Every structure is written in C-alpha cells, then in structure tokens.
Amino acid sequence: MEVKKKVVGVDNGEVIEQWLRKHSLIYTGATRHPLILSIRDGTVHLSAFKKWLGQDYIFVRAFVPFVASVLIKAWKESDDISDVEVILKGMAALNDEIEWFKREAAKWNIELSNIVPHKTNERYCRFLESLMRPEVEYTVAITALWAIEAVYQESFAHCLEDGSKTPPELRETCQRWGNEAFGQYCTTLRNIANRRLERLSGDLLTEGYDNVLKQAEVVFLRVLEYEVEFWNMSRGDS
C-alpha cells in the first residue's frame, strides 16, 4: 500500500537556488577555482592547461555513456517528453566536443592515445558509472548532469567577461563552454531538474520521495567536490 505523508514544502524559491545559497562556498570553489582564475588573468601555466586537456578528453569519453543513461531515464520516467530532446541535443554536442578535443590536442602536440587517466579522473568516472545504475532516479541523474555542465559553463564564461586577460590561444576553449548557447542549455537543464525536485518538495508525497530529494542534494555536492579535485589535479596539486 502506498503511504502518503505531508512534508515541509519549499517556500523559499526553487530547490536548486536554495542549494546554491546553502552551499555557496563549495560552488564558488568549483566555479572560481585558482586554475580558472589563472586563465582569466593570463598567468596560467600552459603545462596545467595541457594536463587538463588530456585528462578532460578521457573524462568526456566517460561522460557520453552517462548522458546516454540520463536520456534513457528521461524516456522512461519523465513527465515531459521534451526532456528527451534537450538531452539528445546535449549528446549531439558531445560528438562535436570529442572531435574538438582531438583537434585541440593536435594543436598542442598532445598524443591523446598516450594519456594515462589520473586517479582523480578515474574516481570521477567511477562516480559517473555509479549514477548510470537503473536504480538511480531520473531526478538524481538530471541534477548531476546539470551540475556537471553548469560548473564548466560558469567557470569558462568567467574567463570571457569584460576585463579578463585570457590568452588568445585559450579563448576558443573558453568559448566552447562559456558561449551563450551552452549557457542556455544549462539553464534548460536546471529548469528540468528544478521541476523534478519541486515535485518531490510538494505537499503530498509518496513515502521515500523526500529521500530522493536528499540523494539529489548529496549528488550535487559530490559533483562539486569532484570538479574541484579535477581542477586541482590539472594544476598538479594531487
């Protein structure tokens, strides 16, 4: 028998906006990391940039099946059929992204087939794999997808703002995630995640659903931690 119960509703704006306020320190740590600030002020060590490039290529290859798993969950579980199209467009962009990594690596004389995944990268990829399990709810998975994309969007857009001294040879990289269309994609993902999370925070919920809300918040925080570690790794801090 389904057990219905009353939970405290969200009365203070949307769920994600509340989390961003509550966890602003770690969110700023991920989106204003010293590596990003060094790109923005032009002091970046190219060795750090190259390390990031090689490792991120490996990450993106693992990210594709994760996004595919979110697509399947959207198809099976979403209350709005347009979610599938949004995620599908994101997947198509990842196809271009992989080709871009290959071109960019060639520009910097990086042999992608020789890159050994760093432990930090392996841990992050294993985390993605854990989110691909069928028992992970669509709401949790779409929240993770939004958070992963939003960190890159906010970070690289910061390097393109007025007054930034981003080296010209790194501007194309910043454009890839800092451009307006990618910003729009992230906003759409956030709206989907918020819509799903709001349903869980409504007044009459099925037993266990507030648990999903907590799981989504934990996954959001784990993503931010992994993103900080990923930037650290590129700087050679780990």
Ligand SMILES: Cc1ncc(CN)c(N)n1
């Ligand atoms: C580590 C990391 N995080 C996010 C993204 C953006 N897809 C990425 N390419 N790499």
